[in-house]
Amino acid sequence: MERLRHFVVPALAVFLLAFAWMLASAYARQQQAHAQCPTWPECYHALSAVIAPDSPAADDIEWTQAAADGTLLIALAGLAGFGWKRREATLDWRWGIPAIALVLVAIGWTLRLAYAGPGVLLWQWLAALGVCALLWWLVLRELRFLRPLAEAAAMRALRPRALTALLLALFAALLGGWAGAHAIGLPCPDFPACRGAWWPEINLIAVVTAVTAQPDEATAVALTVGHRLAALTVLIYVMWLGVHLWRTGTQDHLCRYGLLVLGTLLLAVGIGIMTAVTRLPPVTAVAHSAASALLILSLVTLYYVVQPVTRPGKDSA
Secondary structure: OHHHHOOHHHHHHHHHHHHHHHHHHHHHHHHHHHHHOOOOOOOHHHOOOOOOOOOHHHHHHHHHHHHHHHHHHHHHHHHHHHHHHOOOOOOOHHHHHHHHHHHHHHHHHHHHHHOOOHHHHHHHHHHHHHHHHHHHHHHHHHOOOOOOOOOOHHHHHHHHHHHHHHHHHHHHHHHHHHHHHOOOOOOOOOOOOEOOEOOOOOOOHHHHHOOOOOOOHHHHHHHHHHHHHHHHHHHHHHHHHHHHHHHHOOOOOOHHHHHHHHHHHHHHHHHHHHHHHOOOOHHHHHHHHHHHHHHHHHHHHHHHHOOOOOOHHHOOO
16 A cells, blocks of 8 residues: 555656646647748748748757657656556556557657648647546546545536536647647637627538648638637536536535636636737747646546545555
8 A cells, every 4th residue: 555655756747747748749839830930820821731841940849849759758658667566456557547648649759750740730739638638537546635526416417517528628629739730820810709700601611621731711710710619618518517516516525626627717718818819929829728738637637536436445546
């Protein structure tokens, strides 16, 4: 029992490293987009997916990303080995989760070396979110003060709601990452309207079928509006869920998680609006990525604490 207690420290350290890696990747994507166009963000129609491979900016970004990927790969491999030594069974999350995260990072690193395009950039963003969520789940399993709450009817009702909120947030992040992977800049320079219209003439099917490295104006607008609609859906649903937990969760100690979800939701939405209003500066865009990740992690925390309580005989922690 004592030797397992020490596992949370390296797990938390690797999680923080993965979170920093995710932010560094988001900043590198923003720097790529800015380096392609002096009048960013108005030149989305003339962008390619990557900087010219022989440019100094491309070399700096490539070396930075390679160093970050290598550091995280080594850390994940070390954590998986550390967890293997402290496993309670052959199939144990202490080594299994770091191993899955290691595979995700390795696939992204391999794709970036072999291919170039918006699909690779989108995979890197989703892999970064997945790695952070997996490692945070691992940290939650090891922490003593964040455990699944006592089984109750309220817990059973909250599980599908928490999962729905998490899936909605992931979908909104997917659309945001898809727009960022295309480096479309700011096709809707006003907020909350888009080009002076509350509902511009767009084809939302283009949101999921846009695969070109140089999207046209209609596709760029569709990607942006699609992300805004998904964010609005998340705002409405997660706001309702957070308020519901805040008002009714006192007896089951759920009000704190309602406040956590509400706080990260307002932070993500507020920085997202600021990103559009301030013309998409890199620091604000990266802050929006960080806030979106924090919202997803808070929903992962909520989904964890409403899980069934593990019986003492089967709790390996």
